[in-house]
Amino acid sequence: MTIDLGKRGRVLGQPKTRVEGPLKVSGTAGYAADRHQVSGPQLIGYPVMAQIAKGRIRSMGIEAAKAAPGVRAIVTTLDMQPLPISKHNVARLFGGADIHHFQQAIAIVVADSFEQARSAAALIDVDYRVDRKADFDLEAAHEKIASAKPRPMSKAARFAKAFEAAEVQLDQTYRTPDQSHMMMEPFASIAEWRDGKLHLWTSNQMINWMRGGVAKTLGLKPDEVVIDSPYIGGGFGGKLFPRADAILAALGAKAAGRPVRLAMPRPVLMNNTTHRSATIQRLRIGTDRDGRITALGHEATTGTLPGGPGENAVDQTPRFYAAKKVFTQHNKAELDLPESNAMRAPGEAAGLMALEIAMDEMAEKLGLDPVEFRAINDATHDAALPIKRRFSDRNFVECLRRGAEVFGWEQRNRTPGALREGRHLIGHGMAGAYRGAPIFPSAARVRLQPDGRLIVETDMTDIGTGSYTILGQTAAEMLGLELEQVDVRLGNSDFPVSFGSGGQAGAASSTAGVYVACVALREEIARRLGNVPPDELVFDAGTVASKGRTVPLADLAAEGEIVAEQKAGWNLRQIPTQLATFAAHFAEVSVDVATGEVRVRRMLAVCDAGRIMNPITARSQVIGGMVMGVGAALTEAAEVDTDKGFFANHDLASYEVPVHADIPDQEVIFLDTEDAAAGPLRAKGVGELGLCGVAAAIANAVYNATGVRVRDYPLTLDKLIDQLPPV
Ligand code: MOS
16 A cells, blocks of 8 residues: 655645754753663763874783772773674774774773773873884875876776867866764763663664674674664764774673763764765866866775775766766775764765866856856766666756856856955855765554554654654654654664664655554554555544544554554665755855955755655755855864874864854755655655755855865865955
8 A cells, every 4th residue: 555645744744843852952852971860870981092093002001090999890902802893884993902093992991980980091001012104194195096007998098088089178186184073972872781681872873783783893692782872962974883982881881790881082083983084086077169078087085994985076976967978986095094984975075075166167167157067967867877877856957047046146246356345255156966865674663552642663863853853744644643643762773673864865764664654554443443445544633534434543542552563665776766866055255355264155055855854854954064064165174193193183172163153044945846766755865965065166156256266175264365365
């Protein structure tokens, strides 16, 4: 049975504020480290981190720490064999003497109080043998890769020929820095061993990956691990799979025989956990005189520990623009920096930072409007796959046109550096955005209660995105209830397995799971009403009507709750078309000619992301992404100490993310689209789309304002100030 949820539902699609909002603003939502009541009395864990990037621990002196007041247990990395690495992790989280990156966890001290644990940890004396061959230099690695001549008849050589034959050519190199998630809530876990199971109250985006990852790392069976993570203070890809906080807390709790609580101190987050690795990207665009792309080449070099994915900046390019000849190459350089892994729209976020400046530069070369240049090169097929796939629904050109109209793009100044208001140069820029929109299998359980309320359970998480709200809306719509009559329970490994929050697949996947569970519940209700055909039932205002008879749902469940559980099998691999989301971003900036300071004055995003399930939470996702884009454009960079091999600016005082005062009014427009390939709700992810392309729109606006083309992010004032006109 399928139920058509219409375009704009009674509850679904309506602008509902977050159902858990009151808990968050009143400080009563339980974030991991605040959950003092979930277990027995907790001891406090404090981590010890390696102070070298690569090498080996010769010895660890722990006697003084052991004798320090309040200390209950110490577990060091030398106490055990190296712990296995789970499927999604790259660096080893704990165990063994070998150090693979700076601030790899090497011990946990467990004590009665935080102060006791911290001061005892400082007494641990570690003797290292430093590996002098460690390599932290992306520029050098890139130079080596870039200077290698392509073999004759190779893809690279054939592309070079096509590019050289193009009538108009652009060949430029762009740089994006290492970036850090810098979520508000640090990595934190409470661990308790109870009834033969490890219970972890933690902060995690993907409960099933977390459960499997913890089990693998600690040599347990998955069902011996219970994960609970109902609220997450930001993850951005950093909390997709286990980190050292969970493993250390588990080991500490085992050693102490008591529950242990551990929150990673802010200064160690950047080096102990994952980051987005820096990229050096070469873009070659060849066109004919009319601006049609004939050759499109995108190569990028990024650093990673051995076996890691690195930041794949090139993947979207052949999916975004049509070209006769396409060439992409993702070069992974093995560096000994901390683990490079998923962060905020991995791939596209960094790739579009370069591609969308290159498109701006090429439009200028051609004397074309950058909006038009993109529109005439819009792709209909995904050319990155061996078999070309059509997009199920693609309205990129409409995003461009709507955006240009609403932003007033026609009225802009077209001569770079020619619009000045007193001390400020004013500029306008735009960029396109592409982000994949996968949908993955996802399950849910719904429980109709004797009082007529509905409980929804799935291990989906809400990382601040609005999952509680849209899942409640989906269930309310399906069963004729108000949102207030639905209790959504998330983030627990005892609930049916969803995809989780990652890769902007969460919303489409988890609502599909709730949808099929509700279909199953409707079928069960039909059986209880005397085997009436399920699709003849009408659910409305807490009742169900069939053949002229109207029954309150509460009456049906009066004898006991009615439970249905189901898994939605929608799977990207089975969909014959390509699913993606598209956007156009526009920005207005001012640049102070005296200081070189850039301020963003106006931002607009026009998004094509299928059905919008809740305009408030969807808009919040997009404006949050746009804020991240401002950070990427103007401030965010993790600075590598290339001598010692660590990120030096490892706190929020020196790794600058935008604050409220940096953000102007932001406008977000959603095209009124539906994507029939995107599961039963015809909706796609939107969160990561909000970030993709934003930084390039700002960089292009800075060029329009100043005439200075910066190809090296972030656009800090030192890169502009020498080239600005006199005050
Ligand atoms: Mo996302 S970087 O998959 O949380």
